[in-house]
Amino acid sequence: MEQSSTLDIDTLKITQDKYTLGPQALHLQRVHPVGLYGWRKRCLYFLLLLLLVTMIVNLALTIWIIKVMNLSVGGMGNLQLTREGIRLEGFSEFLQPIYVKEIQSRRDSTLVLRSEKNVTVNARNSHGQLTGQLTVGPEAVEAQCQRLEVRSRDGGRLLFTADQDEVSIRTETFTVTGLEGVVFRHSVETPLIRATGSEELKLESPTRTLTMEAPRGVEVSAAGGSLTVSGRKDLQLQSTEGEVLLDAGTVRLGSLPLGVYAASPSRSSRTRAVYEVCVCPGGKLYLSPAQSSSTCQAMSSICLWS
Structure with a gap:
C-alpha cells in the first residue's frame, strides 16, 4: 500500500513537469535568430574599413598642411595676427587686389613694394568712385588726383603743389643744375631770378622775343660784375609814361656810324x-x-x- 502511494506521487511530479515545460518549449521554438550574415556582414566591415582609412588620410593631410603652412595660434608662417592688425615678416606676394586701411613698415627697416610691371595705389570714396591714383611704372610715375602736395619732413610746411590751374613751388631756393638751364614755353611769373655767387645768370631766347614786364618796374642789376644786354636785331628801351635814364659815371655808345661833315x-x-x-x-x-x-x-x- 505504501509502495503504490509513492509511485503515484512520482508520476504526478513527472506529469506536472511535463505540463510546466511544455509552454517554454513552444516559446523557444518561435524565437528567430538576430544578426548579419553573408554579404551584408562583409559590406558592413568594408564600409567601416573605408571610413577608418578616410579618417586617417584626412588627419595626415591636416597635419601636413599645418606643418607646411606653419600654422600656429598667433598666425600662419610670416603672417602674424596682433591686436594692431596683421604683421608680415619677410617677402609676401599678393596675386589678387588687397584692401587695407594702412600699410606701415618696421621702425628699423624700409617698406618696399615690388612688381614685374607696375605698382598702382587707388583711393576711392564711399560710392566706389576713383578719387586718386598713383602708378609707378617702368617708364614713368603717374599721379591722378585733384591736387598734388609735397610737404616737409615734419609735415607742416608745404613745399610743392600742383593742380589743374597752377603749379606752385614754395621753397626758399629753386635750383636747376642742368647744363641747358630751364626751358619755359610760356610766361613765367616770379619776384626774383638770381644766380649763385660763382655762376652767371643768363636769360636767353634763341628764336623768340624775350619780354620782362612788371606793374611797378623791372630791376636788372649785377652787384659783383658787368651787365650785358645783347640782341641779334633790334634792342628797344621804351617807357610810355616815364623816362629812360642812363645813370653812370661813363656812358658809352660804341660802334656808332661815323658821318662826314664837309663845309668845303x-x-x-x-x-x-x-x-x-x-x-x-x-x-x-x-x-x-x-x-x-x-x-x-x-x-x-x-x-x-x-
Missing part, C-alpha cells in the same frame, strides 16, 4: 678828334665831327638808309 672839300680831309652825337628823325644815332656849331644833317646818308 679842303676841310673834309682833315681828321677830327672830337665828335658830336646826332639823332636822325627816325631815332637812329650817329657820330659827326664837332664844329663850333652843330654839324648834324637831317638829310644825312645815314638817316636816309635807316
